[in-house]
Amino acid sequence: MTEAVIRAEDVAMRFGTNTVFQDVSFEVRRGEIFVILGGSGCGKSTLLKLLIGLMPPSAGRIAVLEEEIARLAGQARRDLLRRIGVMWQSGALLGSLNLLENVMLPIEAHTALPDDARALVAGSKLGLVGLGDATTRLPAEISGGMVKRAGIARAMALDPEILFLDEPSAGLDPITSAGLDELILSLARETGTTFVVVTHELQSILAIGDRCIMLDKEARGMIAEGDPKRLKEESTHPTVRAFFHREAL
Numbered sequence: 447m448t449e450a451v452i453r454a455e456d457v458a459m460r461f462g463t464n465t466v467f468q469d470v471s472f473e474v475r476r477g478e479i480f481v482i483l484g485g486s487g488c489g490k491s492t493l494l495k496l497l498i499g500l501m502p503p504s505a506g507r508i509a510v511l512e513e514e515i516a517r518l519a520g521q522a523r524r525d526l527l528r529r530i531g532v533m534w535q536s537g538a539l540l541g542s543l544n545l546l547e548n549v550m551l552p553i554e555a556h557t558a559l560p561d562d563a564r565a566l567v568a569g570s571k572l573g574l575v576g577l578g579d580a581t582t583r584l585p586a587e588i589s590g591g592m593v594k595r596a597g598i599a600r601a602m603a604l605d606p607e608i609l610f611l612d613e614p615s616a617g618l619d620p621i622t623s624a625g626l627d628e629l630i631l632s633l634a635r636e637t638g639t640t641f642v643v644v645t646h647e648l649q650s651i652l653a654i655g656d657r658c659i660m661l662d663k664e665a666r667g668m669i670a671e672g673d674p675k676r677l678k679e680e681s682t683h684p685t686v687r688a689f690f691h692r693e694a695l
């Protein structure tokens with residue numbers, strides 16, 4: 447079986463007396479597109495924060511690229527974070543910098559490459575996401591879909607082994623959203639990057655997800671794991687069925 451790049455074992459997260467989830471265990475395998483899904487407030491963003499080490503779990507263990515991310519500090523932590531990329535919902539571009547300069551930022555921060563080489567790398571990442579002709583545009587001058595693409599280019603600037611995407615289709619119309627799904631699929635195929643995507647967009651989940659887990663607020667944990675297309679056909683769990691068949695309800 448393909449190597450696991452993330453292993454979550456019996457993970458729980460509590461804020462005070464509020465248990466968001468517990469007993470969450472799963473693996474993400476190298477090269478797959480892994481989707482974290484579930485309704486509002488079930489803890490998708492919280493789980494994403496645990497996976498990238500922004501906070502430690504209340505219980506359990508999360509290993510990312512064989513390292514227990516919550517326990518790392520200093521250089522070891524920086525070294526691991528360099529191997530992963532994150533795109534937040536907004537795309538998080540700096541408005542005063544053009545797209546090329548935005549993508550150059552992480553390269554400047556983490557490598558000693560000279561200016562022209564940095565620009566070359568940043569330009570090639572923008573080319574990968576279909577923005578090769580827009581490198582001198584400012585974020586305010588481009589569409590919402592292009593902002594997301596630029597955010598992905600920036601998250602890929604350092605050739606991450608795992609790319610985390612937080613609600614990539616949020617705020618996009620269905621056609622733009624479908625275009626973004628195609629981009630994610632082609633990047634996964636061409637670069638071999640592992641994708642972990644947080645979303646509740648059913649069309650996206652079915653279009654891009656190799657495997658998924660579904661979190662549930664009432665159950666305070668995972669209620670499904672597997673290939674989303676198979677879950678849609680085969681799951682007998684009422685909440686899972688309602689989610690995958692909601693168009694028909």
Ligand SMILES: Nc1ncnc2c1ncn2[C@@H]1O[C@H](COP(=O)(O)OP(=O)(O)OP(=O)(O)O)[C@@H](O)[C@H]1O
Nearest residue numbers: 461464466484485486487488489490491492493646
């Ligand atoms: N820093 C925090 N302190 C206290 N409670 C928090 C904190 N972060 C999240 N929560 C709680 O955890 C629960 C899950 O929130 P989270 O944002 O992870 O859900 P979500 O599935 O991402 O929701 P949405 O799809 O609406 O973004 C909520 O009850 C929220 O109030």
